[in-house]
Amino acid sequence: MTTYAIEDLPGLDCGTCGFRSCEDLADRLTNQPELIKRCIYLSEDRVQVQEQSQNGARSLFAVPDLSVDSQRSTRTPQPSWTASPVQSSCAGCGVANMPVSSVTRNVSRLVGGKTVPYLDSLGRDFDFYLEHFPEEPGPREIIIPHNPLLTREMDIQVGDVLIGRPLGMSCGCPITHCGIAMDVDKRTGVIVWCVTGPLNPRLKGFKDLGYYIAEGYEGLIHEARCEIRIGERYYFQPKMCMLQWRHSGLVNYLNRLPNGYQVRVEGLWIG
Amino acid sequence: MSENLPTERIYFDHSATSPLDPQVVEAMLPFYQETFGNPSSLHWAGRVAKTAMDRARMQVADLFHASPDEITFTASGTESDNMALVGVAEQYPPEECHLITSSIEHPAILETCKSLERCGYEVSYLPVTSEGIVESSALLAELRPNTRLVSIMAANNVVGTLQPVGELARITRAHGALFHTDAVQAAGKILLHMDTLNVDLLSVSAHKLHGPKGVGALYVRNGVKLEPLVYGGGQERGLRSATENVTGIVGLGKAAEIARLSMSEEAVRLVNYRNWIVESVTEAIPNAYLIGHPYKRLPGHICLGFDGQEGETIKLMLALDENGIAVSTGSACSSHHGGQPSYILMAMGMDPIRARGSLRITLGRFNTEDEVQRFVEILPKMVAEMRHVTSRIFA
Numbered sequence: 001m002t003t004y005a006i007e008d009l010p011g012l013d014c015g016t017c018g019f020r021s022c023e024d025l026a027d028r029l030t031n032q033p034e035l036i037k038r039c040i041y042l043s044e045d046r047v048q049v050q051e052q053s054q055n056g057a058r059s060l061f062a063v064p065d066l067s068v069d070s071q072r073s074t075r076t077p078q079p080s081w082t083a084s085p086v087q088s089s090c091a092g093c094g095v096a097n098m099p100v101s102s103v104t105r106n107v108s109r110l111v112g113g114k115t116v117p118y119l120d121s122l123g124r125d126f127d128f129y130l131e132h133f134p135e136e137p138g139p140r141e142i143i144i145p146h147n148p149l150l151t152r153e154m155d156i157q158v159g160d161v162l163i164g165r166p167l168g169m170s171c172g173c174p175i176t177h178c179g180i181a182m183d184v185d186k187r188t189g190v191i192v193w194c195v196t197g198p199l200n201p202r203l204k205g206f207k208d209l210g211y212y213i214a215e216g217y218e219g220l221i222h223e224a225r226c227e228i229r230i231g232e233r234y235y236f237q238p239k240m241c242m243l244q245w246r247h248s249g250l251v252n253y254l255n256r257l258p259n260g261y262q263v264r265v266e267g268l269w270i271g
Numbered sequence: 272m273s274e275n276l277p278t279e280r281i282y283f284d285h286s287a288t289s290p291l292d293p294q295v296v297e298a299m300l301p302f303y304q305e306t307f308g309n310p311s312s313l314h315w316a317g318r319v320a321k322t323a324m325d326r327a328r329m330q331v332a333d334l335f336h337a338s339p340d341e342i343t344f345t346a347s348g349t350e351s352d353n354m355a356l357v358g359v360a361e362q363y364p365p366e367e368c369h370l371i372t373s374s375i376e377h378p379a380i381l382e383t384c385k386s387l388e389r390c391g392y393e394v395s396y397l398p399v400t401s402e403g404i405v406e407s408s409a410l411l412a413e414l415r416p417n418t419r420l421v422s423i424m425a426a427n428n429v430v431g432t433l434q435p436v437g438e439l440a441r442i443t444r445a446h447g448a449l450f451h452t453d454a455v456q457a458a459g460k461i462l463l464h465m466d467t468l469n470v471d472l473l474s475v476s477a478h479k480l481h482g483p484k485g486v487g488a489l490y491v492r493n494g495v496k497l498e499p500l501v502y503g504g505g506q507e508r509g510l511r512s513a514t515e516n517v518t519g520i521v522g523l524g525k526a527a528e529i530a531r532l533s534m535s536e537e538a539v540r541l542v543n544y545r546n547w548i549v550e551s552v553t554e555a556i557p558n559a560y561l562i563g564h565p566y567k568r569l570p571g572h573i574c575l576g577f578d579g580q581e582g583e584t585i586k587l588m589l590a591l592d593e594n595g596i597a598v599s600t601g602s603a604c605s606s607h608h609g610g611q612p613s614y615i616l617m618a619m620g621m622d623p624i625r626a627r628g629s630l631r632i633t634l635g636r637f638n639t640e641d642e643v644q645r646f647v648e649i650l651p652k653m654v655a656e657m658r659h660v661t662s663r664i665f666a
Contacts, residue, residue: 015538
């Protein structure tokens with residue numbers, strides 16, 4: 001274990017390490033040598049040198065060799081505990097332009113021993129399947145009634161069974177959808193629901209939203225034929241879509257998971 | 272005041288500006304009323320003002336272990352920065368003057384550099400690490416025979432990271448160039464002693480250290496020559512003509528004195544509050560992360576990001592505001608440019624999505640333990656409320 005002494009500290013008693021004096025910090029260094037990193041006046045290069053050599057011959061304050069070569073050969077070590085890396089191309093994966101490494105990535109997929117291309121029921125190609133979170137009752141959608149005040153007027157509550165049809169250019173669909181409200185924002189009218197089959201409304205009753213706009217989808221990607229990047233627009237196939245029509249949308253949230261990606265897709269269109 | 276303000280208010284935006292210390296107000300008050308003289312006047316009224324200004328100059332010099340005649344009063348930190356850069360550059364024809372700065376400087380530096388570039392000067396912008404630190408190797412790589420000035424901020428205004436000013440200044444001096452540091456955020460918070468640092472020029476602003484707005488200072492090491500920005504009656508040794516803002520200068524002097532006397536004690540208190548907030552928030556909010564260096568940062572400065580919610584930090588800031596808590600998203604100086612990713616976070620290697628979403632929490636002298644406690648209780652709830660409609664909680 002690397003050890004430090006009071007002589008290794010600047011003696012400024014500045015308090016920026018969180019201790020009242022260099023002496024107080026030195027006392028703690030006996031048992032917690034990593035606290036040396038709190039001293040803002042010690043270069044991390046020199047702390048590293050001390051850790052490597054530990055011969056006590058070189059003071060942490062020794063004037064460094066300022067030659068170009070020596071300066072270029074030293075790199076500031078990265079901290080080990082910064083909560084999240086900062087270089088990334090997306091909101092969650094932490095690595096620039098991370099390819100879909102743990103997701104099946106092919107121009108076609110293998111189903112029941114047969115090779116099946118990424119084509120929807122109308123023969124159009126798409127880039128990935130969007131699947132719902134396994135612990136949820138159905139695909140998660142972010143929707144807003146065409147009259148957002150309905151959310152408040154109908155007193156939509158989490159757990160309510162709702163029906164409605166996605167109308168309009170964003171994601172028009174001829175099929176009335178049924179679902180369960182998961183989250184409700186009465187201020188804006190935005191509802192997050194999970195789309196289910198019609199059994200719930202039949203058994204439990206429902207509140208009819210009339211027409212709504214589908215603003216976004218959230219789900220998982222386990223199968224894709226290309227790299228998925230945040231900010232890119234894709235064709236995709238909602239796995240539970242009754243028509244098995246491809247949709248398109250822009251991925252604006254991407255979080256890497258052990259077995260794929262969690263995504264949010266907005267700017268939706270059918271086709 | 273017509274605006275309805277929350278009854279319980281917490282101010283955590285000291286990097287934008289700080290409240291006046293009551294002792295500063297007390298020192299300034301006479302200069303609004305009975306002590307009104309022009310310090311250039313030879314009569315009694317002028318002499319009183321001149322004495323007060325001399326005292327303030329001494330107080331500011333003491334903060335930086337400098338000589339009083341090395342302190343020039345200005346109207347702001349921005350003016351000090353302009354004076355340093357333009358004052359050095361204008362002594363040379365453009366082809367004989369190369370300047371170096373970092374890519375994460377305050378606009379007071381960057382915009383001045385752009386202006387100099389339009390006049391034909393060459394400026395190099397140093398990259399920073401993912402923690403926002405300028406490495407000495409980067410500086411060494413850019414130094415040229417005609418490099419006249421290197422300007423690197425002491426502490427960044429958005430992420431709070433401290434620069435290795437001592438090392439960078441030493442390299443610069445060894446090269447024969449001048450070194451300027453924008454210490455607007457750092458002054459009064461960390462030790463900046465001119466007798467041990469090879470710094471030639473240093474900018475400071477009063478309102479960042481519990482002093483009044485509209486006054487700043489530039490430390491100019493004895494022997495360093497500058498071209499003035501403002502010409503006129505020759506005040507401030509000819510460097511900054513204009514009748515001095517005596518009241519503000521007295522306030523700056525008092526603020527500098529208080530900062531010098533309380534700095535170490537304050538640093539301990541604020542570092543512990545800072546660590547408390549960082550640890551609590553990152554524990555309670557799984558997608559929260561600290562931006563910048565964990566320790567080499569200003570004592571009371573916290574910059575947080577929220578994975579997947581970067582686009583919602585403005586809403587978070589507004590929601591906190593509704594609860595009486597004042598924080599900011601990035602720097603107040605760039606709040607007029609909303610919608611743009613932060614150039615500072617971009618320079619640190621963040622992608623445009625992440626670079627939009629930082630929450631800056633900056634603590635100051637009058638913040639209390641109770642306020643920190645309230646904040647660490649409220650913030651996770653706010654983040655959760657933000658998330659529940661627009662994003663599914665992490666799997």
